[in-house]
Structure formats: C-alpha cells, structure tokens
Amino acid sequence: MSVPHAPVLLVEDDPNDVLLIQRAFRKANLLNPVQVVGDGEEAIAYLSGQGVYADRERHPLPILILLDLKLPRKSGHEVLAWLRRQPELKRLPAVVLTSSREAADVNRVYDLGANSYLVKPVAFDDLLKMTQTLHMY
Amino acid sequence: MSESPNFSPPSAAQEDDRGRPPFRILLVDDDEDDYIIVRDLLAEIRGWKFELKWVATYEIALEAIQRRPCDVCLIDYRLGARSGLEFLRQASGINRRVPMILLTGQGGHEIDVEAMRAGAADFLVKGRIDAALLERSIRYAVERTRTLEALQKAQEELERRVAELSRANETLAEKERLLNSFHRAAQTILSPLDPAQILDNLAKQIVEAGIFRSLMVALVDEGAKRVEISRGLWRDPDGHILWNPQQMVGASYALEDDNITAQVARTGEMQVVEEWDERFDRRFSQPEDRRGKVSYFIPVKQGGRVLAVLATGSQVEEKEETLRRIEVMRPLLDQIAIALEHARLYREVQEYGQQLIAINRSLAEINRNLEAEIAERKQAEEALRRAHDDLKETNAELESFTYSVSHDLRAPLRAMQGFADALQEDYADRLDPTGQDYAWRIVAAARRMDTLIQDLLTYSRLSRADLRLHPISLRGMAKDVLAQMDEEFRERNAQVTVQGPLPEVVGHRATLVQVVMNLLANAVKFVNPDTPPCVRIWAEDRDGWVRLCVEDNGIGIAPEHHERIFRVFERLHGVETYPGTGIGLAIVRKGMERMGGRVGVESEVGRGSRFWIELPKAEDEP
Numbered sequence: 120m121s122v123p124h125a126p127v128l129l130v131e132d133d134p135n136d137v138l139l140i141q142r143a144f145r146k147a148n149l150l151n152p153v154q155v156v157g158d159g160e161e162a163i164a165y166l167s168g169q170g171v172y173a174d175r176e177r178h179p180l181p182i183l184i185l186l187d188l189k190l191p192r193k194s195g196h197e198v199l200a201w202l203r204r205q206p207e208l209k210r211l212p213a214v215v216l217t218s219s220r221e222a223a224d225v226n227r228v229y230d231l232g233a234n235s236y237l238v239k240p241v242a243f244d245d246l247l248k249m250t251q252t253l254h255m256y
Numbered sequence: 257m258s259e260s261p262n263f264s265p266p267s268a269a270q271e272d273d274r275g276r277p278p279f280r281i282l283l284v285d286d287d288e289d290d291y292i293i294v295r296d297l298l299a300e301i302r303g304w305k306f307e308l309k310w311v312a313t314y315e316i317a318l319e320a321i322q323r324r325p326c327d328v329c330l331i332d333y334r335l336g337a338r339s340g341l342e343f344l345r346q347a348s349g350i351n352r353r354v355p356m357i358l359l360t361g362q363g364g365h366e367i368d369v370e371a372m373r374a375g376a377a378d379f380l381v382k383g384r385i386d387a388a389l390l391e392r393s394i395r396y397a398v399e400r401t402r403t404l405e406a407l408q409k410a411q412e413e414l415e416r417r418v419a420e421l422s423r424a425n426e427t428l429a430e431k432e433r434l435l436n437s438f439h440r441a442a443q444t445i446l447s448p449l450d451p452a453q454i455l456d457n458l459a460k461q462i463v464e465a466g467i468f469r470s471l472m473v474a475l476v477d478e479g480a481k482r483v484e485i486s487r488g489l490w491r492d493p494d495g496h497i498l499w500n501p502q503q504m505v506g507a508s509y510a511l512e513d514d515n516i517t518a519q520v521a522r523t524g525e526m527q528v529v530e531e532w533d534e535r536f537d538r539r540f541s542q543p544e545d546r547r548g549k550v551s552y553f554i555p556v557k558q559g560g561r562v563l564a565v566l567a568t569g570s571q572v573e574e575k576e577e578t579l580r581r582i583e584v585m586r587p588l589l590d591q592i593a594i595a596l597e598h599a600r601l602y603r604e605v606q607e608y609g610q611q612l613i614a615i616n617r618s619l620a621e622i623n624r625n626l627e628a629e630i631a632e633r634k635q636a637e638e639a640l641r642r643a644h645d646d647l648k649e650t651n652a653e654l655e656s657f658t659y660s661v662s663h664d665l666r667a668p669l670r671a672m673q674g675f676a677d678a679l680q681e682d683y684a685d686r687l688d689p690t691g692q693d694y695a696w697r698i699v700a701a702a703r704r705m706d707t708l709i710q711d712l713l714t715y716s717r718l719s720r721a722d723l724r725l726h727p728i729s730l731r732g733m734a735k736d737v738l739a740q741m742d743e744e745f746r747e748r749n750a751q752v753t754v755q756g757p758l759p760e761v762v763g764h765r766a767t768l769v770q771v772v773m774n775l776l777a778n779a780v781k782f783v784n785p786d787t788p789p790c791v792r793i794w795a796e797d798r799d800g801w802v803r804l805c806v807e808d809n810g811i812g813i814a815p816e817h818h819e820r821i822f823r824v825f826e827r828l829h830g831v832e833t834y835p836g837t838g839i840g841l842a843i844v845r846k847g848m849e850r851m852g853g854r855v856g857v858e859s860e861v862g863r864g865s866r867f868w869i870e871l872p873k874a875e876d877e878p
Binding site: 133135136138139142189218219239240 | 666667668670674677682710
C-alpha cells in the first residue's frame with residue numbers, strides 16, 4: 120500500500136468473519152485501518168459520502184474494498200455493480216470474499232468486476248499475497 | 257359388191273359340194289312377163305342357185321312370207337289395188353328379216369324414198385334391169401338386211417346391257433343409300449360412351465332407316481355369364497316405331513341356357529333360323545307367329561369375345577336381301593363392337609376413377625387423423641415442455657435453496673475453524689497439550705463438517721443437473737486433475753502415473769473431474785500406513801466405450817462390500833482410521849450415471865483395488 124494509513128473498507132455482516140479478517144490483517148502486519156460496514160447500503164453510503172460518512176476526516180475513502188457477496192439490504196453484486204458505475208470510484212480495487220473455490224463462483228466474481236477474491240476463512244498469507252499483488256497495479 | 261362375213265355366195269365349184277339350199281326368191285308381180293324376165297335374168301347369174309317362186313297378189317304373198325320364208329322378195333310396186341308400199345309395211349311387220357326389193361316403173365325419187373322408209377332394201381327400175389344389176393341388188397338387199405338385222409340385234413343387246421347396268425346401278429344406289437344411313441347411324445351410334453345408348457341408337461337408326469323392320473338387342477354380361485335383352489324395336493307397316501314389343505326387355509338367359517340368343521352369345525356364331533325353333537323363348541313367339549318368316553341372330557364380337565347379340569326377322573322371300581344387308585352391316589357391327597369395348601373400358605376407367613376418389617377420400621381421412629394425432633402429440637410435447645420448464649424452475653429454486661442453506665451452514669463452521677486456529681496460534685503458550693488437543697479437535701470436526709456439506713452439495717447438484725455432454729480429452733483432464741491434486745500427492749508421498757494414451761470420451765467435464773478426483777483421493781488414502789501409495793491410470797478400448805482404470809496398491813475391498821461402498825454415507829472404516837464422508841463413491845456413481853456411463857470395482861482384501869469408469873468413446877472428427 121502506497122499510503123500507509125489509508126483505510127480498507129470491509130463490507131461483511133458476519134461478526135466472526137470480521138474478527139478473523141481483522142486478525143489476518145494483524146498477522147500480516149498490514150497497518151491500514153479496517154473500516155467495517157455491515158450491509159450493502161451502508162457500503163454505498165460510505166463510498167458516496169452520505170450521512171455520517173460525509174465526514175471524510177473520520178471516514179476517508181478507502182484504497183481497497185473487501186466485499187462479501189451475501190449481505191443484507193444490498194448484496195455484494197449490487198454494490199460492485201454500483202461501484203463500477205461511479206466515475207471516481209470505478210478504479211477502486213475490490214476483492215470479493217467467497218466461501219468456495221468453485222470455478223463457477225470464481226468466474227462470476229470476475230464477471231462482476233472484482234479484481235480478485237479471497238476464500239474464507241482468510242488465511243493471513245493469502246491476504247498478504249493478495250495485497251502484494253494489488254500493490255503491483 | 258361387198259362381201260359380208262355372213263353372206264358369201266358359193267362359187268360354182270362349191271355349190272355342188274356344199275349342198276346348200278338354193279337361194280329362195282319370191283316374186284310378187286301380177287304380170288307374167290315380168291316373171292319371165294326375172295326368171296331369165298336369174299338364170300344368167302352365175303355361181304348361185306336360185307329357186308324362184310311367183311305369186312300374183314299381195315295376199316298370197318303375205319301368206320307365203322308367213323308360211324315359207326324366202327331369202328329375198330321382189331315386189332312389183334304397182335300391184336292391183338293395193339300399193340306396194342302397204343305390202344312392204346305389212347310384210348315388214350310379219351317378217352322383218354326378208355329383204356325386199358321394189359320393182360318400179362318409171363319411178364320418181366319420192367317413191368324411192370318412201371319405199372326405203374317402208375322397209376325396202378333396194379329398188380329396181382323395170383326395163384333397166386340386167387343380170388348383173390339384179391345380182392348386185394339382191395346381194396345388196398340381203399347384205400343390207402342382214403346388216404340391219406345385226407344392228408338390231410346389237411341394239412337389243414345394248415339395250416339389254418343398259419337395262420342390266422341400270423339395274424346394277426339401282427342396286428348400287430340402294431347400297432350407297434344403305435351405307436349412308438349406316439354412316440349417319442354410326443356417327444350417332446358410336447359417339448356415346450354408354451353401351452346401352454350405343455345399342456339404342458343403333459337399333460333406332462337401323463329400324464328407322466328401314467334397313468331392318470325389327471331389331472332386338474341383347475347385351476352380354478361377361479362377369480355374370482349372362483345375356484340380357486336390353487332393347488327391342490319394331491316398325492309397323494305404317495312406319496310407326498314400337499318400343500319393347502312383347503315386353504322383351506329385361507329377359508335374361510345364362511350363357512349355358514338352351515336359348516337361341518344365349519347360344520349365339522356363347523358360340524359367337526350367327527344363326528339363321530327358318531320358321532320356328534325349340535330354342536326360341538315361348539314367351540315372345542309361338543310357332544304360328546313364325547310361319548313364313550326367317551329369324552336372324554347376329555353376334556357382335558370384339559377380339560374373340562361376344563359383346564352383344566342382335567336379332568332381326570324377315571319374310572322368307574326377303575332372306576337373300578336380308579342376308580345381304582347383314583353382310584353390308586358387318587363393318588358397322590365391328591365398329592359397334594369396338595365402341596362397346598370402348599364404353600366398357602371407359603366404364604372401367606370411371607370405376608377406377610371412383611375407386612381412386614374413394615381411396616383419396618380415405619387417404620384424406622387418414623391424413624386428417626394423422627394431423628389430429630400430430631396435434632395431440634404437439635400438445636403432449638407442449639405439456640412435456642411445460643413440465644420440463646416447471647422442473648427446471650423447481651430445480652433452480654432448489655439449487656439456490658441448497659446453495660443458501662449450505663452457505664449458511666458453512667459460515668458457523670468457518671467461525672469454528674477460524675477461532676480454533678486463532679486459539680492454537682495466538683494462545684499456544686497458554687494452552688497445555690490437552691487444551692491444544694481440544695482446539696485441534698474443534699478444527700478437525702469443523703473441517704469434517706465442511707467437507708460433508710460440500711460433498712452433499714455436490715451430490716445433490718449431480719442428482720438435479722441436466723448435464724450437457726460433450727467430447728472430453730481424457731489426457732487433458734487427467735493432466736489438470738493431477739496438477740490440482742499434486743500437493744496432496746506430495747503430502748502423502750504418492751506416485752500417480754498415467755500409462756498409455758488416453759482417448760477422447762463423451763461426457764461432462766466438471767463432473768468427470770469430480771469423479772476422477774474422488775477416485776484418486778480414495779486411491780491414495782486407503783493404503784497401509786507404512787506403504788507409499790502407488791496409483792496407475794490407463795484406458796482400455798471396449799467396443800465403442802472407453803474404460804478408464806485407476807489401480808492402487810491399497811488395502812483392498814472385500815467382495816461382499818463392493819456394492820455397499822457406492823451408497824451414500826456407507827463407510828467401511830471408522831473416522832479415525834481413514835477419514836471420509838462416505839459420500840465420495842456415491843458421488844462417483846451418481847456422476848457416471850448422469851453422464852450415461854458406468855462404474856465398477858475389482859478388488860480383494862490386501863491386493864489393492866482397480867476402480868474403473870466407462871464412458872462412450874468420442875467419434876473421430878471427420
């Protein structure tokens with residue numbers, strides 16, 4: 120990551136998964152703060168700077184989105200679709216968190232416009248590898 | 257003096273030999289002096305023998321001419337009261353063959369002419385006659401008369417011939433008339449295509465034209481072997497036409513019957529019967545009726561077959577004529593036979609036409625039935641398609657349900673695994689071995705549960721999937737599978753080799769990958785703990801099928817379990833010995849079933865196992 124303190128937006132509703140991902144970040148020595156939103160609508164609100172997220176001091180734009188697909192209110196697909204329609208945000212790296220390595224699911228992820236995927240539970244070295252890959256962009 | 261072929265005076269030499277009667281001359285003269293002169297003159301004539309008879313009156317002369325003909329007659333013109341001309345005329349009337357020579361006085365030209373007109377052959381002027389003249393005159397008169405006679409004969413002959421010719425002409429004319437009527441008759445007779453009508457017209461024309469006075473027509477029914485009277489016509493003396501005299505129409509006879517019409521129909525021979533015959537049908541004629549009459553029965557034939565019989569009658573006197581007319585009619589009868597044949601053929605064609613129409617109609621009906629069937633089938637297909645769509649929908653719903661369910665089931669497992677791991681890693685120093693162990697067991701249990709759910713998901717998906725089959729390169733697939741499982745193989749120190757060429761098969765790639773992976777996973781798992789797994793993979797050609805074999809050096813399977821192991825949740829070992837969900841082989845079998853293939857095993861305890869799967873061989877690309 121070029122900017123050490125730029126946050127990562129984690130869009131995940133399962134608290135266990137959130138905890139484990141945060142742990143993974145720690146183990147990978149990634150210092151970026153992890154901003155968590157619990158559903159698709161909140162994700163869009165955060166990214167578009169609505170409501171409480173208008174305060175970009177406290178809620179700066181992330182440099183990476185970790186996106187679960189199964190979310191309440193708006194699904195990961197919808198968030199992704201929305202994201203890719205925003206002129207300023209469409210280049211924002213989005214990594215999908217998937218629960219399976221099934222080829223069909225993986226292909227779908229790329230079709231949606233994601234840059235990569237991580238299989239849950241996220242092993243910290245996978246996370247590390249991914250960030251390193253993204254860093255090369 | 258001209259010689260005529262019929263009249264050559266004998267020469268003096270011949271006269272005696274031939275012995276011909278003397279030339280007889282009759283002199284009709286009332287003057288004896290004339291007689292003497294003539295006698296003397298005649299004596300002077302050489303070469304002829306004469307017999308001279310002298311009569312003095314016309315009456316006696318006429319008598320003489322009547323009774324005893326002479327060869328020439330010399331007549332005095334002026335004889336008594338009567339004139340010579342009158343005598344001439346009378347004599348000519350009695351016997352025209354006697355040449356007559358007029359003896360005249362100082363006659364004038366008019367007299368001569370009159371005399372000739374009256375029949376005299378020549379005239380002589382008394383006082384100027386000499387022997388030579390007399391001879392010449394006689395000769396001339398005789399010749400002339402004979403010539404006239406010949407001419408007359410010729411004339412008569414000519415007239416006779418002319419009369420004959422004219423009679424012949426008349427006959428011809430009548431024949432022509434007949435033919436013309438036949439012609440006209442033929443045209444109307446032959447034009448219709450209904451045999452009954454043809455014969456009708458024939459009968460009418462013939463009877464109306466007076467060719468025959470009556471006509472009966474009987475038609476032959478070859479199929480029924482019968483002959484039936486179909487028409488009867490009779491023309492009475494006033495010319496009125498009577499239809500169906502004696503109610504004959506409808507009478508029918510079997511061809512074998514002893515009836516004249518039937519016989520003629522059977523034999524094809526014309527019969528002419530005078531008066532009565534036993535073979536006549538007593539319903540229509542009695543012996544009395546036929547007295548003085550002749551009956552004629554004429555067959556109408558075509559190609560050896562009798563198509564009809566005509567019958568007519570006549571008086572006995574007319575038999576010749578009637579037979580002649582029948583002969584004249586023969587060509588017409590032939591034509592009629594042909595027309596009847598045509599009519600029959602036409603009727604046959606019409607019948608065929610009707611049959612064709614009927615067949616067409618049945619065909620149309622069959623067609624309609626077929627169409628109805630097709631419509632029904634289409635409906636059934638529609639229903640099937642709808643059922644299929646419903647099923648797909650249900651399947652899709654089930655799929656998403658299953659997916660969601662399994663997804664949600666796996667989330668807590670993830671948590672269990674994750675935190676157990678975290679516990680082990682982050683709190684390793686604060687956990688004693690037992691604690692470590694507990695944490696480890698949590699992870700193991702969670703992992704097992706996860707695998708189970710995945711397997712169940714796979715199995716369920718296989719059951720519902722509509723697999724679209726396609727050609728698969730076994731070689732390529734094997735490579736991918738081995739690559740994917742490479743880590744596991746290395747972990748277990750397993751040696752997995754592919755032997756020989758692997759052909760192309762028809763199947764579903766993803767499913768086949770799953771199947772082979774499951775088989776290989778088993779192959780490297782179920783070994784003796786101290787034995788490195790050794791797995792061989794090869795393909796066998798089996799008559800349109802490809803058998804892929806996976807042979808291991810594992811613990812083997814007892815024959816009594818060969819069937820059980822393919823069932824869901826069936827395990828032969830405890831979880832501790834060899835881990836597994838018990839679904840792996842069920843997935844293999846289900847997967848093979850869905851691809852239209854088979855799976856089997858050859859194995860014995862302690863001798864390893866050879867699992868095989870079979871799929872159809874892919875057709876060679878042209």
